[in-house]
Amino acid sequence: MNVTGQSAVFGRRKEPHTIIIARGNEIRHFTIRPWLVAFIGSALAAIAIGYLLATSYLVLRDDLIGATTARQARMQQAYEDRISALRAQVDRITSRQLLDQQLMETKVSELLERQTQLSQRHGRLGPILERAESEVGTAPAAADAAAKPDEHADVTGSISQPGTYSVASLAANPSSGDTRPFSLWSTRSDPLPSDSAADRADRLFVSINQSLKAIETEQLTRVATLADNAYKSADAITQALQAAGLPVDSDFGKSDAGGPLIPVDGSMIFDSKVKELDEALDALDDLKKEARKLPLANPAPGHSVTSPFGVRTDPILGTAALHSGMDFRAPIGMAAKVTAPGVVVKAGWNGGYGRMVEVDHGNGFATRYGHLSEIDVTVGQKLAAGDVIGKTGSSGRSTGPHLHYEVRHNGEAVDPLRFLTVGKKVEQYL
Template sequence: MNVTGQSAVFGRRKEPHTIIIARGDQIRHFTVRPWIAAFLGSALAAMAIGYLLATSYLVLRDDLIGATTARQARMQQAYEDRISALRAQVDRITSRQLLDQQLMETKVSELLERQTQLSQRHGRLGPLIERAESEVGTPPAAAPAPVEKPDQHADATGSIGQIAQTYSVASLGAGDTRPFSLWSTRSDPLPSESSADRADKLFVSINQSLKNIESEQLTRVTTLADNAYKSADAITQALEAAGLPVDSDFGKSDSDVGGPLIPLDSSMIFDSKVKELDEALDTLDQLKKEARRLPLANPAPGHSVTSPFGVRTDPILGSAALHSGMDFRAPIGMQAKVTAPGVVTKAGWNGGYGRMVEVDHGNGFATRYGHLSEIDVTVGQKLNAGDVIGKTGSSGRSTGPHLHYEVRHNGEAIDPLRFLTVGKKVEQYL
């Protein structure tokens, strides 16, 4: 009954489990409560899960490490590729800048060389132009020569220096140690671009200025040479028209010429133009010397002619006679001047000429001055054109005070009017 009653009680109540351990005389027992069992189960489950996770990690760790390493390698490769591309870009830009710098230096060197050449030409032209202006003057029919601006050489020199200074700012000079990527990442325009543009504009401007200077130099040389040839031609034509001897080489053109065409550069053209001007001036100078040795001046300027050259009625006999000269009305005591340089060959009384002076001018030309009241030169004396040889009067075979003037060539009398006419034509060139 009791057992049944206990069992009924035990079945109605849940008693904690007790674990009894007997070892010899020792008996131990442990009461297992539900929460302890739950705790132990949870711990065992956690340990199992941890073990599984650790095992999975150990198994998958190599794959994870390999994937991470591959990812880092790809990132490093991409970074290195980017760096290589940037370096290549820097090298291209640097090479382009070096080429631009070399090109600009070459252009500046060419400009400096041209400027130096033009300065040397200007120095050569100075004395030649002064000589041309003194020899040629300004012929009436000639166009005025262009006047070269004095400040053009200085402006060209300053501008060339400005080109060099501008480009030195544009290039990556030694004073700028920043990497080129800093230049390329700036938001404002590159200094090299704007400076290079300014340098190019200055180069074009100064190159044009130097070309203008060179063109003006050539134009002026050509104009002076043309004026010299025109003056020489005018003198030659006047002398030939009067039947006076002229050197056959003057004004002679060489038309029978030929040969292959070889283009000339600017320096050769300039040298040829300068040579042409020098030859023209030499020709003109020689012609002037020849013309000045001829008796072309008027022995009594401002005084009328009372008797021309040629056949006339003799004033004393009243019959026809040859008058070997020209008579100019002149009062007694007026200065008589020689019409060309020469040497006195006669100075004294000479029959019907009365007091007479004869001057030899060379090349067979001579002049005589008769009826003088006074002689102020001696035989052998050298005279320049315009020197006083004496004073007018009425000595010898004369009806009144006047100046008898003769021109002779190889002893033969020539009409002085021809010389006076030529003298008026060439006076402006002499």
């Protein structure tokens, strides 16, 4: 019985958990299986873990979103700062380019204005320089360089050179990447590797400006030299005439002037220099015209004087007598030429003069040509210096063929040698 009892106890089957619900007369029971308990526990554990995870997500989500937003804000701010810096850099580059372009345009305008001014001056100087060189003579060689344009500038044309751009093209595209104009033009200074186009253009403008300034200086020097030569020529003529006692404008070269000191610019200096040259040439021209009216030429060049002016022994009577002119040895038939322009007032036989021609030169001066063998002019005929009035001979009171030449001032005979001496001195100026 004990064995049976042990066996019954030891081998008794384990009964599952049962839930009994009694309600009045109704009794209900539920059997709970182990797997169901495990499933329910797992479900509850999953729900608890899910709840905890959801709660943690909801708690941490705001922090995550805030951190992401802050990171994005920082990145956006960094990008905006970078964009602002790039914009500022672009603005600086653009502003510099605009300033460089404006500066270049200003310099080009100044150069073109100076070039136009020099071209206009060249046009003005052309006729007056030709006149000056014809009346005064060629200026020194150093001054002649003003007529030759510099290697970077042409006075009468555009500032350009074969194979290069003109100055105007630099203004049109001053910041272009094509640096060929600068490398071709800047022959006086080697460009540095770090030089920009603006730097090379600046050196180019300096070089061209120096060239134009040199041309302007040479023009002024040439004008001043020619004016000085004109005054020197006029002074030489005046001194020669005054030394011979011949009439000359006593006020030549003198001026009474005054007034406040007012600074002038380059154009006014040039105008004043040109005006001074023009006045000097006018004065020299007037002086030459007056000198050319005087009988300063030799009536018989290359022929010796046989009898001077003054008291001499009369060749026929052998007594002392006044010789009112000069006798030049000349063969019969040689052309006798008038020594200054004038009008014939006498042409015919005149006592001891034989065949004689008298020419009035104005201002009280007259010349006589005696002992002619032939007269080729008539009274009232106008003559130029060097015109033939007749042929030499031995008519009248004469001992042999020669030319008797007289110079008279207001009817009185004066020594022709004074005029001949002055004529030799001023011949190179006339």
